[in-house]
Amino acid sequence: MPEPLANDARVARGTLASGAIAAGLDPRRWPAWLLGALPPVAVLMLAEAAVRLGWIAPHLLPAPSDVLEALVRMLRDGQLSQHVLASTLRVAGGFALGAGLAVLLGALVGLSGFAAALLTPSFQALRAIPSLAWVPLLLLWLGIDEASKVALIAIGAFFPVYMGVASGIRDVDRKLVEVARLRGLGRIALARRVLLPAALPAVLTGLRNGLSLAWMFMVAAELIAASRGLGYLLTDGRETGRADLVLAAIVLLAVLGKLSDGAMAAIERRALRWRDSFGGTT
Template structure:
């Protein structure tokens, strides 16, 4: 039954509408299927492969293995003499000789101890002074110019002065490492704290946080990634300053092994010291990276 002014509905028009709806649905399904087919399968993109833990180790070993192969070829095809570039087997034999004599472990232990002590003290000082300068305009005006000038002094320039003041001993070496570790932490912490979200700080102050409690509860957690970037740079600097100290005034350590091997014409031991510095430096950096991941999950 139809009413005046109402369009009449026929079976043909209903069928037409149903056919149009079915066609639109089929077109949407086809378009969705095509998009799904063209998209890469989950987990197979290059970024996904790189992010997998099982793929990172093989990828990271490609360049070291290639360098080792190039070293072997260059040392055996006449490009260099054995004195200039001994093959990897000779370096490995030199390592075995030092291990049998009990010297390699002593060199590594002494150098690692110096680096860890100097790094920890320098990092703490850098964190404290960096936080002071980053949070106080007065401290920034007083300290930043002087620290910036001292930061430009090369590491070797400190050695004669430290030897004059502290003699040839552990104190002078550790102090030089402290100087090297201090500046990266100071720089990153002071700059990061200046850019902490002001709204976050004001909200914390509204809840009664201030002073050291505000720093440790809100401000430092907000700059955790920047702090660890500074710490990793400081660790690398600590190893650099260690070699500078041991090259000039030392009787043990990897830096001493470097200069002693040079003086005695033992290129195999010299290369061994370089390789050990690279390996141990990477191991300590990886351990600090694990601490960074834990800290980011905990506070950031």
């Protein structure tokens, strides 16, 4: 190709590429929700194709369309709303109880060196106990009713929130505290105007982690003789050989966990709108 024509072709290709980017085809310019939807959509399409083409046995991994059909069937029967409501109420009750105690004890440990020396070793040891290890003890103490389930969820939510509150307060810059004391701030004013705002990012991160663990512990809690809930749905699907029910419960857990975490993230953004933080590079 003559040199002038080659140059014209390169210019034309560059113009087309620039036009495509300007038209929004550059992934870096896509909305965050669209980028986040790409991996699950790709996995669902791949799973559907693998099952329909016979690469994977349907009784081992049902097609996503079959899982959707099972969800629609339960929705029409009214079972879906009962399972979701039962699990959501248990998570809400357990998280409120565990997070409330964690905020109080975490603040005490963060503000008092004596309380930290007294309580931290015990809490660190309790934090290492697996969730299922609590089940027999809770059954002996509280029976198989709702109290044991809510208590187990509260245990799961407690430790991340406690760690977030305690570490958030203790990691506040000492210079801020010294300046506040030089300005004559008392203990209450110091906590309200210095310690709480400085520790708020760690506290909110702990709350988000605690809520996520509350959903995880809910599954273990509903293995305790539950007749409703997503954990029960998992058990029922396993016992009846219904992989579609198992996957439907997993999908519902993922959706509910994402919605609750999104709500906490919105609260975090609103509470920390004053913060000028690094948001990553594109």
